[in-house]
Amino acid sequence: MGVRIGSEKFFDRVDKGINNEFMRKAVVEAQTRLEGRKTKTQEEMGNWEDWRDLSEEIRQHTLDNLDFYLEQFAENVAEQGGHVFFAESAEEANDYITNVVKKKNAKNIIKSKSMVTEEIGMNEALEETGCNVVESDLGEWILQLDDHDPPSHIVVPALHKNKEQIRETFHEKRQYSNSSDPNELALFAREQLRKDFLSAEVGITGCNFAVAESGSVSLVTNEGNARLATTLPETQITVMGMERIVPTWKELDILVSMLCRSAVGQKLTSYITGLTAVKEDGDVDGPEEFHVVIVDNGRSKILGTKYQSALQCIRCAACINVCPVYRHVGGHSYGSIYPGPIGAVLTPLLDGYEDHKELPYASSLCAACTEACPVKIPLHELLVEHRKDIVEKTGKIGFAEKMAMKGYAKAASNPNLYKMGTNMAPSYIKSIAKSEEDGKGKGVGPVKLWTNIRDLPESDGNSFRKWFENRSKGGDQ
Amino acid sequence: MKVSLFLTCLADVVYPASVGQSTVEVLERLGCEVDFPKKQTCCGQPAFNSGFHRESKEVAQHMIKTFEHAEYVVSPSGSCVSMLKEYPHLFADDPDWADRASQLADKSYELTQFIVEVLKVEDVGAELEANVTYHTSCHMTRLLGVRDAPMKLLANVKGLKFTELPNKQQCCGFGGTFSVKMVPISEQMVNEKVEHIEETNADVLIGADLGCLMNIGGRIERQGKPVKVMHIAEVLNSQGS
Numbered sequence A: 001m002g003v004r005i006g007s008e009k010f011f012d013r014v015d016k017g018i019n020n021e022f023m024r025k026a027v028v029e030a031q032t033r034l035e036g037r038k039t040k041t042q043e044e045m046g047n048w049e050d051w052r053d054l055s056e057e058i059r060q061h062t063l064d065n066l067d068f069y070l071e072q073f074a075e076n077v078a079e080q081g082g083h084v085f086f087a088e089s090a091e092e093a094n095d096y097i098t099n100v101v102k103k104k105n106a107k108n109i110i111k112s113k114s115m116v117t118e119e120i121g122m123n124e125a126l127e128e129t130g131c132n133v134v135e136s137d138l139g140e141w142i143l144q145l146d147d148h149d150p151p152s153h154i155v156v157p158a159l160h161k162n163k164e165q166i167r168e169t170f171h172e173k174r175q176y177s178n179s180s181d182p183n184e185l186a187l188f189a190r191e192q193l194r195k196d197f198l199s200a201e202v203g204i205t206g207c208n209f210a211v212a213e214s215g216s217v218s219l220v221t222n223e224g225n226a227r228l229a230t231t232l233p234e235t236q237i238t239v240m241g242m243e244r245i246v247p248t249w250k251e252l253d254i255l256v257s258m259l260c261r262s263a264v265g266q267k268l269t270s271y272i273t274g275l276t277a278v279k280e281d282g283d284v285d286g287p288e289e290f291h292v293v294i295v296d297n298g299r300s301k302i303l304g305t306k307y308q309s310a311l312q313c314i315r316c317a318a319c320i321n322v323c324p325v326y327r328h329v330g331g332h333s334y335g336s337i338y339p340g341p342i343g344a345v346l347t348p349l350l351d352g353y354e355d356h357k358e359l360p361y362a363s364s365l366c367a368a369c370t371e372a373c374p375v376k377i378p379l380h381e382l383l384v385e386h387r388k389d390i391v392e393k394t395g396k397i398g399f400a401e402k403m404a405m406k407g408y409a410k411a412a413s414n415p416n417l418y419k420m421g422t423n424m425a426p427s428y429i430k431s432i433a434k435s436e437e438d439g440k441g442k443g444v445g446p447v448k449l450w451t452n453i454r455d456l457p458e459s460d461g462n463s464f465r466k467w468f469e470n471r472s473k474g475g476d477q
Numbered sequence B: 001m002k003v004s005l006f007l008t009c010l011a012d013v014v015y016p017a018s019v020g021q022s023t024v025e026v027l028e029r030l031g032c033e034v035d036f037p038k039k040q041t042c043c044g045q046p047a048f049n050s051g052f053h054r055e056s057k058e059v060a061q062h063m064i065k066t067f068e069h070a071e072y073v074v075s076p077s078g079s080c081v082s083m084l085k086e087y088p089h090l091f092a093d094d095p096d097w098a099d100r101a102s103q104l105a106d107k108s109y110e111l112t113q114f115i116v117e118v119l120k121v122e123d124v125g126a127e128l129e130a131n132v133t134y135h136t137s138c139h140m141t142r143l144l145g146v147r148d149a150p151m152k153l154l155a156n157v158k159g160l161k162f163t164e165l166p167n168k169q170q171c172c173g174f175g176g177t178f179s180v181k182m183v184p185i186s187e188q189m190v191n192e193k194v195e196h197i198e199e200t201n202a203d204v205l206i207g208a209d210l211g212c213l214m215n216i217g218g219r220i221e222r223q224g225k226p227v228k229v230m231h232i233a234e235v236l237n238s239q240g241s
């Protein structure tokens, strides 16, 4: 799939999102539910801000010493019979994975949820070699059945679909004939997936956190699918972004707790799976062959820059669940597999400004995301940094805006020019404050954009300055 | 106590004089001597948030000079004060200016914050008969960290019947240039805000930031709704009828 989804223009996507009433209702409900639950579990922790500080510190320390921990992790995996591959690019990762699968003569692959495999387009790469790749996370499975509809949320990928739509998809693709009752739908999915679990030769997972001290990977799910995907198939491949690492189990404990609370408002999810290397003599299940693919794909270019904190992300979606922009436009409007505030920060870093130049501006900088983030990524500040780089480095700013900003700076740093403005403004504002007869705005440029949907206050020309001057002369007393 | 008023460009240029007037009168009633440095302009936030940091610095330098003499800088806007607090970061690689910027940042307060935290007053003796609700602006609460001060002051205004705004923490969709760059999204956000205001049955929406009030009020006017918008300074300056 790659980072980018779809080819529509930004404002067309936004219009589509805004007009999708069902999706918007689903988003509002999900935000209310998830945010409410998060607040509750946060309160249970007592000193949430201290936990955030600690989590930030763990993530920062790990990123500052990433080479050390990655090496330690890789050595520990190898020592216990696993294989580690560092992939610089998506292509390298996919080549390695398809080769492992080929060597095993495998055709059937079962997957648990993983954003990084979406990012590198792994499914497509495997399907091109003739493999049958099945997503086992319920949400991802629904999207896969529905002709690879892209995810609209990083934790709840099918958030934009309702049960009727899901029933329709099941009916059309798998001749499902029961009702749209969520229990019945889930039962059907379970029956269908069970066959795929049993026939899979290779299981592919993502990784919530890799533990450097023991060479283990951990997976956080509510469906238990990751556990099946890692115990039944003979071969396991875990794909992880290079930043997804913790030094020891102690830090894992803290971050998993922060993740579960922030993502779904649970103390812990139903399954937290920790996996270390291959099955040993006497073990009943577990893989005989274990591969870890550590994906860079642009991450090392972020390290050491002002954007490094974006790599602290633990993919909990708390920022998405409080975002007022996401609330109204939905995930697909971002045109990226990573939507919401973290998506607006990360997408241009991973995939460039060319296709994503609007994303940093699709925020009112209300900072709700920054406040929600359990690892304290200053998301709204990073969006401003993007805007700064767009202005200073890309040449993607229109002439009119550049001139307007230069003019603004001149006027706002020169009292005489500014005074001229304040003298002229009231009568101008009066002339454009209300809409035209047809309800459209008056004026030009930004003024028209403003007045298209809003009036302006009617300044009475009795400016504050006159009043203040007058009274200091004794006129007002 | 000597206080220098930073009026903000919106109160200066776009709004009638009453927000500034009320700010001065409330402060004076509480014993402050208020001066108004005439050379003041804008905090620089429009350029800063748009990524034009060079331009923003020009404006910031002018503001730093204009308020260098001040003992305290008080402003009827949480958002603009949070921008003044951003100045030291803006000049991070220029120690001289960073130092002057820090001095300004340290002595700058939003109006309600100043009354409660510095003057230690929670009852300004105001009176206003009205059904009201209050919009907690994002920059004021999240960037400046001022949440309680306006609540404490409003709680002591005689005659106010207060209803909390549902989803009060949600942005109104102003966001400076966001409101004109991303009109379709901003429109949805402000529509939802207006719906919540209507749910409270308030006659007056109070706020402490003219940016938000201009956005919400402008939308309310356009929709022809009967809700009036007041800046908190105007409420605190009300003396009943």
Ligand code: SF4
Pocket (backbone or CB within 6 Å): A262, A312, A313, A314, A315, A316, A317, A318, A319, A320, A342, A372, A373, A374, A375, A376, A377, A379
């Ligand atoms: S940026 Fe923070 S809040 Fe958003 S997904 Fe990442 S960790 Fe969670």
